[in-house]
Amino acid sequence: SWGMAIDLNACTGCNACTIACQAENNISVVGKTEVLRGREMHWIRIDRYFEGELDTPEIVHQPVPCMHCENAPCETVCPVNATVHGPEGINYQVYNRCIGTRYCENNCPYKVRRFNFFDYGVKKINGDYIGEEAMKDVGVAPKNVNLIPPRLRERLDEITKLGMNPDVTIRSRGVMEKCNYCLQRINEARIEIKLKNLPGDKEAIPDGYFQVACQQACPSDAIVFGDISDTRTKYPVPGGKTRTGSRVNVMRDHGRSYMLLGYLNTRPRTTYMAGIRNPNMALVSQARLERMKNPFKHEEAEEGGGTEHEHSAGEKQAMGNVFNPDKSASDAGYRLSLAVLEPTHS
Numbered sequence: 001s002w003g004m005a006i007d008l009n010a011c012t013g014c015n016a017c018t019i020a021c022q023a024e025n026n027i028s029v030v031g032k033t034e035v036l037r038g039r040e041m042h043w044i045r046i047d048r049y050f051e052g053e054l055d056t057p058e059i060v061h062q063p064v065p066c067m068h069c070e071n072a073p074c075e076t077v078c079p080v081n082a083t084v085h086g087p088e089g090i091n092y093q094v095y096n097r098c099i100g101t102r103y104c105e106n107n108c109p110y111k112v113r114r115f116n117f118f119d120y121g122v123k124k125i126n127g128d129y130i131g132e133e134a135m136k137d138v139g140v141a142p143k144n145v146n147l148i149p150p151r152l153r154e155r156l157d158e159i160t161k162l163g164m165n166p167d168v169t170i171r172s173r174g175v176m177e178k179c180n181y182c183l184q185r186i187n188e189a190r191i192e193i194k195l196k197n198l199p200g201d202k203e204a205i206p207d208g209y210f211q212v213a214c215q216q217a218c219p220s221d222a223i224v225f226g227d228i229s230d231t232r233t234k235y236p237v238p239g240g241k242t243r244t245g246s247r248v249n250v251m252r253d254h255g256r257s258y259m260l261l262g263y264l265n266t267r268p269r270t271t272y273m274a275g276i277r278n279p280n281m282a283l284v285s286q287a288r289l290e291r292m293k294n295p296f297k298h299e300e301a302e303e304g305g306g307t308e309h310e311h312s313a314g315e316k317q318a319m320g321n322v323f324n325p326d327k328s329a330s331d332a333g334y335r336l337s338l339a340v341l342e343p344t345h346s
Helices: 016-024 032-036 073-077 103-107 132-137 158-162 183-196 213-217 247-252 286-293 298-303 313-320 329-340
Strands: 002-007 045-052 057-064 083-085 091-093 223-227 234-237 241-244 270-273
Touching (some): 002 247, 016 045, 045 286, 073 083, 073 103, 247 270
Parallel strands (some): 002 270
Antiparallel strands (some): 002 223, 083 091
């Protein structure tokens, strides 16, 4: 039962995970023009959040891959069952079923699904095409040559094809794609365990036996992937000690763990560990101190004509238990969502 945990305390926003995922999964480079049109293709993005003064803002980074939700909103709207839930919890995208309705993209609250507008993996982007000179002579050449029918456009050269990963399918025009938890690496590890006849359960892959592409490339070890159902296996750790359960399971049970948009009850398998900031108070500006004292700007709302909101006892208790390590991962995520969505003034 696979899952991922991302420690926002360790993430530096270097984008190494994005580049590694792009190289591993044959994700196309669409160019600046297509990105400006909202047609980027990467499977994991780095969201940036800014706070503070315009000239010297504080920046927080958050990697966002596919969450592989247990209650996945994308699965319920696909008319051809192209996005399905696998036996190991992975949200599969079946390319040869997909007809490109993009209902799943519209229904995903995390916006991590991508649509192939062109044959990126087969044809050259902004390349030549049959009849180019004739169309230019009569003044009817299109501004976007990628709109020319694929059968008339220049194919990718062999050198470019050699740079692709042969273990990953090349997606065609008109289908959706997204993060698949590097399924090819999971299968490769399972096959290797069987071939080497390693002791133990041949279907169970030991924690740390392989890494997904983003995890392997992360220089700060912020991304951890593994079996979230591995709760009893003993693993040695530096210092002569042992750890019970997989790393991702330990991180999910941590008090800082929460689920992105957990209040939607999508039950994502990709969870986060909240970042903690501990600045030197002598160097903190007065404006930041005010924001730290009053993060929801209650006084400003009151001055603007708002009324003071009285929190119920249940709300106060829920917000006070955000980082309670005794709570389960799902409860911690729900309570953190309550704290973020604290009721505002009318």
